[in-house]
Amino acid sequence: MNSITVKAYAKINLGLDVIRKRPDGYHDVSMIMQTVNLYDTINIKKTKFQSVTIRSNLYYLPTDRRNLVYKAIELFRENHPIRSGLNIFLNKRIPVAAGLAGGSADAAATLKGLNRLYQAGLSLEELMKLGVKLGADVPYCLLMGTALSEGIGEILKPLTPMPDCSILLVKPDISVSTKYVYENLRLNEEAKHPNIPAMLEALQENNIYKLAPLMENILESVTIKEYPIIEEIKSVMKDKGALTALMSGSGPTVFGIFDNQLKAEKVYRYFKSSGYGKQVILTRPY
8 A cells, every 4th residue: 555545633622620729730621522524635645755744735834843733644654654755635624723633633543544554553542642642632532532631632432422423613713822822721619611511411311402412511611701702693593493502622613503494504604604614614513
C-alpha cells in the first residue's frame, strides 16, 4: 500500500461540565461527546524522500509543525520508525477553531491512517494512549460515537448511541480562545452545572425529547458574555423549532437539534441567507 485516504469526523458536546481546576492547570471535566457526520479527508502518500509535506485546500491553514497532522506524524515516527517520506493533502470541511475538535479529529485520523499504511498493528487503546500526548480530545476522536468523557477528557466510556435527529451547525464569524474561556470560568455556587446523570438516563432510554432539554454547556457562561451573538443564534434556532440549541466546546459554533428533517432544512436555508453564520452545515449523528 502506497497511499491511504482517511476521514476525520467532527464532534459536538451534548453536555459539558467542568468539575474543578487541577493543580497542574488543567480542568477535570464531565462531558457527553457525540460524533457528527461532518468530516475532513486526509490523503497520506508515501514518497521516496524523507521529508513530510502537507498541503491543504485552505490557504490560511498552517502546514508546518503548528499543524496537529504534522505533530501526529512526528509522534508516530518516534514510536514506529518510518523509512519513507510523506505527502499529505488535507481537505478541510470542518470549520476551523469552532469548538468541533477539527484539529484533534485530523490528528486522530492521521494516527489511524499511518497505523494502517505501515501495518504497525497498534490497537485502538494503544493509539489512544499515543493520541492523548497531542491533546485531550484526540483519544475521543479515535474512539468516536457517543461517549462520556472524564478526567481532562482522556477517560472515556462508550454510551448508548444518540437518537437519530437532524443537527444544524452555525459558526458565527468570530474566533474564541479556549484558553481565555477556561481562565475566565468561575466555578462558584452560582455556576449552573449540567445534569450529566439525567442525560445518561435519557440516552439509555433513546429519548430525544427527554435528552434535549437537559443539554447544557457550562462554558457558555463565559463565551456568551463576550460574544452575545451566540445567545442570539441559540434563541433564533429555538424560536424556529429546534428542540434545543447549545454552544459546542468553548465555541463559537452553535448546534440545534431537530426532530424533523424538513423543518431543519428550512432553518438551514434561513441561516444560510441571514448573515448570522459564516458557516452553516446540516448534518446528523454519526
